[in-house]
Amino acid sequence: MFVELRALEYFVAVAEEESFTRAAVRCHVTQPSISQQIQSLERELGEQLFERLPRGIRLSPGGRVLLEHAKRALEAAAEAKSEFSARAGLVTGELNLGTVSGVERTVVPVVLGELHARFPGVKVTLAEDTSAPLLNLVLQGRLDAAVIARPLDELPAQVGSATLLSDRLMAVFDDERFSFDGPTIPLLALDGVPVISYAPSSGLRPILQCAFESGGLALHVDYAVNDTRLQVALARQGVGVAVCAGSDPALLDATDLVARPLEPEVRYDKILVWRTDQTPRAALRAFLRLWSDAFVDGRGQSNGAGRSEIPRQ
Numbered sequence: 001m002f003v004e005l006r007a008l009e010y011f012v013a014v015a016e017e018e019s020f021t022r023a024a025v026r027c028h029v030t031q032p033s034i035s036q037q038i039q040s041l042e043r044e045l046g047e048q049l050f051e052r053l054p055r056g057i058r059l060s061p062g063g064r065v066l067l068e069h070a071k072r073a074l075e076a077a078a079e080a081k082s083e084f085s086a087r088a089g090l091v092t093g094e095l096n097l098g099t100v101s102g103v104e105r106t107v108v109p110v111v112l113g114e115l116h117a118r119f120p121g122v123k124v125t126l127a128e129d130t131s132a133p134l135l136n137l138v139l140q141g142r143l144d145a146a147v148i149a150r151p152l153d154e155l156p157a158q159v160g161s162a163t164l165l166s167d168r169l170m171a172v173f174d175d176e177r178f179s180f181d182g183p184t185i186p187l188l189a190l191d192g193v194p195v196i197s198y199a200p201s202s203g204l205r206p207i208l209q210c211a212f213e214s215g216g217l218a219l220h221v222d223y224a225v226n227d228t229r230l231q232v233a234l235a236r237q238g239v240g241v242a243v244c245a246g247s248d249p250a251l252l253d254a255t256d257l258v259a260r261p262l263e264p265e266v267r268y269d270k271i272l273v274w275r276t277d278q279t280p281r282a283a284l285r286a287f288l289r290l291w292s293d294a295f296v297d298g299r300g301q302s303n304g305a306g307r308s309e310i311p312r313q
Contacts, residue, residue, distance in 0.1 A: 010034050045062070049066060091121065096125045097126055115290055134148050151203060159275060167246050170260065172242040174256075196225070207268050228248040
């Protein structure tokens with residue numbers, strides 16, 4: 001039995017579009033060409049792949065079985081093509097990257113810009129979310145890499161990481177509404193004060209929670225939002241004290257507010273994570289090389305975070 005990749009491509013298109021006509025438009029061929037390929041595939045496999053209905057079509061039981069195999073075969077073929085393009089110095093393919101918020105003034109856009117300039121054949125898809133879902137998507141293989149807050153627990157053994165930046169949480173407030181003595185804000189001083197900070201879905205919430213519990217204190221967040229810009233806006237209205245990432249660009253526009261570090265300091269890292277238990281695709285290898293280069297030549301964080309953490313591919 002010999003199944004052509006083109007026939008599988010047409011089959012997947014018909015299955016996803018639920019229409020021979022739309023599949024033909026998607027594949028830039030005529031509808032008879034699509035129909036002939038599907039009929040040839042059905043003869044080859046000895047089973048009907050679609051059920052023809054009065055209004056449209058749907059996958060048959062055999063078609064549902066084939067769909068997953070067809071998708072994997074097409075993905076494998078695309079990866080092989082990308083790999084050999086990379087060997088010839090022409091990196092193509094896809095890079096699916098996830099990131100938490102607050103990275104617009106970091107090296108992340110710089111590296112993506114360099115990737116686009118050097119390898120315009122790489123299609124980049126970005127997804128923004130909180131840390132835990134992004135890490136899960138990397139583990140599932142649905143993202144090639146992601147920028148997240150380093151979790152309190154150890155990263156899974158199959159995940160590699162490189163530090164983007166080291167940061168600390170800051171208390172941001174209107175000093176006409178709230179008064180604190182000293183250059184730092186003790187965690188105890190926030191007891192009884194309305195707190196604006198991250199929701200439980202954020203990777204920074206458990207870090208803040210742990211800091212309070214280590215001091216024998218209970219953390220009460222009155223306004224739980226993950227958008228630092230909204231945290232700052234609420235602090236500007238005097239509804240509470242925002243506890244947010246010190247490196248977030250939103251603080252650069254908060255010159256009318258006071259920003260002070262917590263005591264004891266509550267530090268965290270933002271890191272890049274990716275799977276190390278499988279050979280990375282060419283696009284990811286190119287991205288990792290450019291990431292490493294950005295720190296080596298000083299475009300990354302000045303404290304050297306990220307340097308030499310990514311093995312040279």
